[in-house]
Amino acid sequence: MPPSLPAPIEISPRGALTGRVRVPGDKSISHRALMFAALAVGTSRIEGLLEGHDVLATAAALRAMGATIDRDDDGTGSGTWRVDGVGVGGLLQPEIALDMGNSGTSTRLLMGLIASHPITATFVGDASLSARPMARAIEPLARMGAAITASPGGRLPLMVRGLCPAIPINYTLPVASAQVKSAVLIAGLNTRGITRVVEPVATRDHSERMLTGFGAALTVEQTNHGRIISITGEAELAPQAITVPGDPSSAAFWLVAGSIVPGSDIRIANVGLNPTRTGLIAALRLMGADITEIDPRTVGGEPVADLRVRHAPLTAIEVPPDLAPSMIDEYPVLFVAAAFAAGHTLARGAHELRVKESDRIAAMLTALTACGVPCEEFPDGLAITGTAGEAIPGGATIATLLDHRVAMSMAVAGLHAARPVTIDDASPVATSYPGFFASLDRLTGDET
Structure with missing residues (x-):
């Protein structure tokens, strides 16, 4: 996957954000849907797959190991993906290095996939x-x-030589990590016996669901020591829709944008509301x-609803640390929300x-x-003094460090800034949300 050229973009206030927006498919679920479909025997179909660079890196790696993965375009731009799986234990030796681009999820989960198959694969990625570090998955x-x-x-670069049959283990996560948990469970699919995490x-429990x-034989037990997830190999997975x-x-x-920009009223369609x-x-x-859930329902075993968010004055809080596992990827934009709150927000535990x-x-x-936002750094978070709803000073060029969430978070901040905020490189946004800036244009009536 060739690297994108830096793409700077200047963000200035555009007024209220109004209307309806549909966000891309869940990245965590998209990765797992492709992997498990590739391990099933038969044809699975996936609708709503995130078509960002990270997920496409997973698809390319699975193709290199024998799965057939194609997109059926229905003419509306929202195609269905068809995956013909090879079955658990049926992965082929890849002839090329697996290029993970910027995707840590792809890397860690595919390491688990290869770990219990009799193949060897080399993983490479971009500079970021x-x-x-991959040690938590390696161990x-x-x-x-x-x-x-x-x-x-x-x-990275790193090489994984799988063992078949692999050895089932009982493993206690030293640090909360859905990726490490999933890597071990995925390795357990082709491991005779019971693997426990x-x-x-x-x-987040997307892998378990x-x-x-x-069709995997998987159980979840809630104990005084935490959740015990057990999977029995050697599994036979059935294709799914x-x-x-x-x-x-x-x-x-x-x-966050709807909350901080005066006059905003946005309806976000079909958002996954898994409690994790x-x-x-x-x-x-x-x-x-002011966030309201509309039409709550279940889609593919996951709770879903539309979300309506309207501008509201925000007040600083001490963010409960026990929320961290269920919002770890959202902390950057939470920091932005705190920049506009009244008072001193403390967000730690991350x-x-x-x-x-x-x-x-x-x-x-x-x-x-x-x-121009006063901040204090801690090993596990930030303390931020907000503007009580007023515009932040802005006027800076932001070094995004190849991080899509930093880029989008600071783009949101620029929507209520006294001076323009420049994102030094917006190209990493394509890893998770290729249509982000187009959606921003539609919500602000700034389409050309």
């Missing part, structure tokens, strides 16, 4: 991904018998945001932000400070 997969050779610091702190839907709900992490930008993903909504409501596409605590501290 290659700086991110349990090595216990299962995979031989993993990483670059210094446990980073203990979660002292619950993380979807694996059950595909999947509808991917809208990504709550993408909806987050409109929830709704921390931002809870935090914004604690701050006084150590994981240090090892995302960028160090998101440091990146957002630098960005907001450059825009």
Whole structure:
């Protein structure tokens, strides 16, 4: 996947955001839908798949290992993806290195996939991904018998040589991580016996829900020590028809934009409301945001609703740390909401932000400070003094550090700034939300 050229963009206030917007399919669910369909025997169909660079990297890797993955365009621009799987244990030796682009999810979950198959794969990625540590995934997969050779610091490029049969393990997550949990469970699919993961702190449960839907023998037990997820291999997965709900992490930008820009009234369609993903909504409501759920329903085993957000005065809070696992990707835009709240917001409990596409605590501290927002840094978050609804000073050029969420978060901040905010490189936005700026134009009536 060739790197994109830097694409700077200037964001100025455009007035109220109004109308209806549909966000891309959930990124976490899209990755898993492709992987589990590739391990099923038969043809699965996926509607609403996120067609960003991260998910397309997963599709390309699965094709390299034998799955047939095609997009059927229905003429409306919202095609159905068809996946002909190879079956658990049926992956082929890839002839090329697997290019993960900027996708940590692709990397960690596919490492789990390969760990219990008799194949060897080399993982490469862009500069941002290659700086991110993979040791948390390497450690349990090595216990299962995979031989993993990483670059210094446990980073990409790395090579995984799977073991078949692999060794079932009982593994307690040292840090809450849905990606590591999923990597171990995916490795367990082709491992004879029962593989168990203990979660002292619950993380997003898309893997558990979807694996059950595909027919895996998976159980979840709630204990005093946390959730115990057990999977029995060697599994046989049946093909499915999947509808991917809208990504709550993408909806987050409109929830904050609608809250901070005076006069705004936005309806966000078809948003996934899995309870392990709704921390931002809870935090914004604690701050006084006006967010209403409309037409709650279930789609593909996941709770879904439309969300209506209207401008409302926000008040600073101390963000409950127990919300962190359910909003870890939304902290950058929560920091933006705090910049417009009345008072001093303390948002901590998010150590994981240090090892995302960028160090998101440091990146957002630098960005907001450059825009005139008083901030204080902690190892696990920020304290931010807001404007009580007034425009922030703005006037800065933001170094996004190849991080799509930093880029979109600061674009939202620029919508209520006294001076324009320049995003130094908007191209990483395509990893998760290719249509973000087009949607912004529609909601502000700024289409050309």
